[in-house]
Amino acid sequence: MRQTLALIWDAYRDLNSRKMFWIVLILSTLVAASFAAIGFTPTGFKILFWQISSPLFNSKELRPGDFYKTVFLNYGIDFWLAWLATALALISTASLFPDFLATGAVDLYLSKPISRLRLFLTKYLCGLLFVALQIGCFCTASFAVIGFRGGAWEPGIFLAVPIVLLFFSYLFCFCVLVGVWTRSTVAAVLLALLFWVFTFGVHFTEETLLMFKLTEDSAATRLDGQIKSRKELLAHWEHVVTTQPTTRGSDYVTMYQSELKSDRAKRDDMHGTFDRYHAIFYDIMTVLPKTSETVDLLERVLVSKAGLEHVSRNAQNDSQDATDLNDNPVPIEKLHAEMNGRSVDWIVGTSVGFEGVVLALAAWIFCRRDY
Amino acid sequence: MIDRTIMSSTAAGYAIDLQNVTKIYHRRIHALQGVSMQVNRGEIFGLLGPNGAGKSTLVKIMVTVVRPTTARGMILGHSIGHKGTLARVGYLPENHRFPRYLTGRQVIEFFSALAKTDRSTRKKRAAELLDLVGMTAWADSKISQYSKGMLQRVGLAQALGANPDLIILDEPTDGVDPSGRRDIRQVLLHLREQGATVFINSHLLSELETVCDRVAILVGGKVARQGSVDELTAAKQCYQFELEPTPWPVIVAAFPGAFDFGAPPEPGFPTRGKLDENCWCEFDGLTLRVGHTDAAAVQPIIDALRRNNLVIRRMQLVRPSLEDLFFEAMTDPTTGQRALPGARPPPLPGAR
Numbered sequence: 001m002r003q004t005l006a007l008i009w010d011a012y013r014d015l016n017s018r019k020m021f022w023i024v025l026i027l028s029t030l031v032a033a034s035f036a037a038i039g040f041t042p043t044g045f046k047i048l049f050w051q052i053s054s055p056l057f058n059s060k061e062l063r064p065g066d067f068y069k070t071v072f073l074n075y076g077i078d079f080w081l082a083w084l085a086t087a088l089a090l091i092s093t094a095s096l097f098p099d100f101l102a103t104g105a106v107d108l109y110l111s112k113p114i115s116r117l118r119l120f121l122t123k124y125l126c127g128l129l130f131v132a133l134q135i136g137c138f139c140t141a142s143f144a145v146i147g148f149r150g151g152a153w154e155p156g157i158f159l160a161v162p163i164v165l166l167f168f169s170y171l172f173c174f175c176v177l178v179g180v181w182t183r184s185t186v187a188a189v190l191l192a193l194l195f196w197v198f199t200f201g202v203h204f205t206e207e208t209l210l211m212f213k214l215t216e217d218s219a220a221t222r223l224d225g226q227i228k229s230r231k232e233l234l235a236h237w238e239h240v241v242t243t244q245p246t247t248r249g250s251d252y253v254t255m256y257q258s259e260l261k262s263d264r265a266k267r268d269d270m271h272g273t274f275d276r277y278h279a280i281f282y283d284i285m286t287v288l289p290k291t292s293e294t295v296d297l298l299e300r301v302l303v304s305k306a307g308l309e310h311v312s313r314n315a316q317n318d319s320q321d322a323t324d325l326n327d328n329p330v331p332i333e334k335l336h337a338e339m340n341g342r343s344v345d346w347i348v349g350t351s352v353g354f355e356g357v358v359l360a361l362a363a364w365i366f367c368r369r370d371y
Numbered sequence: 372m373i374d375r376t377i378m379s380s381t382a383a384g385y386a387i388d389l390q391n392v393t394k395i396y397h398r399r400i401h402a403l404q405g406v407s408m409q410v411n412r413g414e415i416f417g418l419l420g421p422n423g424a425g426k427s428t429l430v431k432i433m434v435t436v437v438r439p440t441t442a443r444g445m446i447l448g449h450s451i452g453h454k455g456t457l458a459r460v461g462y463l464p465e466n467h468r469f470p471r472y473l474t475g476r477q478v479i480e481f482f483s484a485l486a487k488t489d490r491s492t493r494k495k496r497a498a499e500l501l502d503l504v505g506m507t508a509w510a511d512s513k514i515s516q517y518s519k520g521m522l523q524r525v526g527l528a529q530a531l532g533a534n535p536d537l538i539i540l541d542e543p544t545d546g547v548d549p550s551g552r553r554d555i556r557q558v559l560l561h562l563r564e565q566g567a568t569v570f571i572n573s574h575l576l577s578e579l580e581t582v583c584d585r586v587a588i589l590v591g592g593k594v595a596r597q598g599s600v601d602e603l604t605a606a607k608q609c610y611q612f613e614l615e616p617t618p619w620p621v622i623v624a625a626f627p628g629a630f631d632f633g634a635p636p637e638p639g640f641p642t643r644g645k646l647d648e649n650c651w652c653e654f655d656g657l658t659l660r661v662g663h664t665d666a667a668a669v670q671p672i673i674d675a676l677r678r679n680n681l682v683i684r685r686m687q688l689v690r691p692s693l694e695d696l697f698f699e700a701m702t703d704p705t706t707g708q709r710a711l712p713g714a715r716p717p718p719l720p721g722a723r
Contacts, residue, residue, distance in 0.1 A: 002487055003484065006485055013472055103468075105467075105468040107434070107464035108482060108529075111435065112458075112485040114454070115454060370431075
């Protein structure tokens, strides 16, 4: 325990000495302060001391609490914590292992009565401490801003600490693996960022393919209904023409036969191509860490906890009518239902599984190597 | 692979008892080829060798930084690789890199904590050690402000932080000025007085000669020589006669039979011969060396020189330095070639 405490205390001193730690902390405070700079009055809103009249943005039309919560969700979490602060944190912590493994530095640690595995895991957890402190400070500031300025005290905000930390750990474990393997900070940063872009790309592609698949499914269902009704109409007019032959009746039969043929041809083209590609990307995504979904978990929890269903992005998107290039309606609502229907166990479980494998590989390299 | 079989009871007397330590890097670089070495408790032991001889690898194996390919042996009564024992071992690596955000005092306290020293002891000990290495005035300055010599001093203090029984120092005087070297030497002698065992790996032969009780010379991953400085140099002690320039035939005539098969000496290449079965001799044109350490035994030689009217300028008993031993160990006796730096694959069977 004495050794672990010494390592944690050393990690704190290390972070304290890094300029980037303070830069990110100051930036986090500025982001939170920028929320606080906006205030609402019955006639409009205020930015610092400047009053701006607005018929839409005022305390009568908008509940200030909802506004701050929405800003926290859409910008504080989705933009600041999940992108910029994470990138800065990765850059700051990427050198942790390469510096530690430098010849002459690692010797000092390995020659002490502490096992390599414990040393590795403690160092790893100390790296996560960086992000935990950053998110903790940002959430505390946001909690205070929403409470004091918006009049809504929302402790659920602090769920951002474990969830964003979990999200960061997916990237950090990869960064550690590269750092341990190459002992290069530059390689660790670049490959971790590349990996992040890759996982985001896989997520984006999978979501897009899912949307195409659902659109195709929806179009197929619509077409099936259309074929069925055309068949009924065709049967009706064929019966009419058989019993009372007329030119008009024959025209209808010809028209419905042609339309039915066209609909059947269209339906035959729908071979479930997107279904196949989506299945491939879904499998790839299953083994990869789910960065976007993990951050979305926070939104899922906070939206329901804070009663923000009416202002959430999903709700806004669901209410919009969308069509694809063929004027088929895009089932946005279904897409969100599908995405939100993915269980926390699947999202977190498979991601933590990936993290475990990557960490085990990094630990194995660390423990087996000669320095 | 570490053989953890219990060593014989005689091993209990050694601080370090290594048997057949080998290390092969990447399946082809034979850094250590069956090193066996014993270091007594309470002595200062020096490890010498050219670059790439495997010295640092051996030291790193002892402190578990490098994993041996095969190793049998004990350190402070426990098998090599036993982590618990490292609480009693202080280590100063070569080219160490202490965290630059720490002060000298924090370095000592931090690494003492990793060696499981309790808080009050490490605080007290850090102050004592900073005083011992003459760094009290700089104790609370950041490491980044230290010179190389100051870093070595703090590094030495760090190695002593947990009050270890065995101190392993890899190039401890590297980058230290002469005054600092003397201070470090004093610290090492002080540690020996306190009963600690000190294992030093250094290139500075004169440094080692002054403080070491015993030394080992490592060449090409093998122990070429091992023993006390006196033991190792005794066989090479000789009487040396500095003469006026003497023609080669006169010397040959003065010692009939001794140089019968030798060619005349050339500068830097003395001619060797034998005075009798037990006494070698050597002449380089100006200096005659004979392998006797007994003054009485060399009287007939003086007589022979005088009989042949050779003028003796000076006569002295010469003991070879550690440097002489080092170079001798590095030189292949059959080819006269000096060992090249760096470890390499062993020669193929039958290759010359």
